[in-house]
Amino acid sequence: MRVLGVDPGLTRCGLGVVEGRRGGTLRMVAVDVVRTAPEVPLEQRLLAVSQRIEAWIAEHGPDAVAVERIFARSDVSTIMGTVQASGLALVAAARAGVEVGTHTPSEVKAAVCGNGRADKAQVTAMVTRILALDSPPRPADAADALAVGIAQIWRGGGQRRLDAAAGTGRPVGAGWDDAVAAQAPARQRAAERWAEAERRARQSTRRSR
């Protein structure tokens, strides 16, 4: 399957197309960051982001559009553009009749790093490894969009395990490590990191009870 991952934003909106299937290798099809200047009127910035997402859907014909879900508790004014851009991505997908998936940042981190609290550098490193890229994706901001795309492909079967790693503490099922191990040897370390992070997540879940 082919997924367009969107890391929504107004100043920078990451777009990444990933192709593959759960248990198989994944490859990067395209990656970019849409930038709009703060001095441009808001409606023109939103239109630019919207049109670029629509163009990518038309060009790459994804089976699904995956959008990072916003779960901020901060003052809404600081993430207004991000929330609006996420809405535009969802509408663009719905308009094109493409399936939609949303994933919180910790779900995405748990999917690619095995740890819902992984930092940005870890996410970039794992995206590079999972997609067997020669170097980290450029522009750097776009790694998150690729990570969202990977999460969309991987989360189907690994849902409960991923939720556990993300810290929601639901029971952990089988199948996930198998899927990761089926990746090319260069990406074997993903499974090791995953298992380690999962142990840590389990411990912290136990402690918080």
Added chain:
Amino acid sequence: MRVLGVDPGLTRCGLGVVEGRRGGTLRMVAVDVVRTAPEVPLEQRLLAVSQRIEAWIAEHGPDAVAVERIFARSDVSTIMGTVQASGLALVAAARAGVEVGTHTPSEVKAAVCGNGRADKAQVTAMVTRILALDSPPRPADAADALAVGIAQIWRGGGQRRLDAAAGTGRPVGAGWDDAVAAQAPARQRAAERWAEAERRARQSTRRSR
């Protein structure tokens, strides 16, 4: 000029078309509320709101789209849909090449009631009076959308006075009472309420210095 006012929302999105000019009478062209059910997937709800706004722009050919600006300090999850719907309205306007205006709730209240802290009943009463409606606009939720449209037409010349009434304390200029007085006699009370509210706003501005 003709203005499409939008009171953004996902469960209820108010749309109101107002026509007229500053200093002249205003009339209501159309009013409605787009409703989407919470059990429908988010992207479909956003699409429904987006398509209805686009249809209204195409049908009514407004010179401007006025959108209530969101200035909430609350947890973003509670107003996520509102923020996304406002983005869709802005994009719909930009896509159609129509001018955009945004007004905060207190700016809208100051425009139609002369008091940036007017309550919902006051806004509805004033919208009914300003547009010379036989009864309050139906559905009731749509009064806010009409108020935003009225604000777009009126705020041009009355900006400083309106800002003063909204509590920003800038110097108050002339022209506003004249404009309101030029409305039909049935709406004369608007000017009276305005003047009274303005006096109160001035006093509270002075007190807060």
